[in-house]
Amino acid sequence: MARGELTNTQWTVLEPLLPKDKKPGRPPTWTRRQLADGIRFRVRTGIPRRDLPAEYEPWDRVYDLFRRWQRNGT
Structure with a gap:
């Protein structure tokens, strides 16, 4: 487990x-x-979404899930 992961x-x-x-x-x-x-x-680092490290790829799927949760109040 890397630093900062759940x-x-x-x-x-x-x-x-x-x-x-x-x-x-x-x-x-x-x-x-x-x-x-x-x-x-x-969110923690404030990097541009396209600069996510490889272990969190793909950046567009991460962003899509973030926006969906943000819109529905999660």
Whole structure:
């Protein structure tokens, strides 16, 4: 686990608070935890969204999830 990423304990507390995915279909490529870590990294550091490190890629998926959660009040 890299510095600044959610610990297992933190994730078990946070996960039930996040909205559930409503789309049926194939399983997601990136875990919600990876995307949440990407959101937290970007907010914490203030870097441009396209400069996210490779472990949080793809930047557009992280940004899409951030905007959806921001719009619905999550």
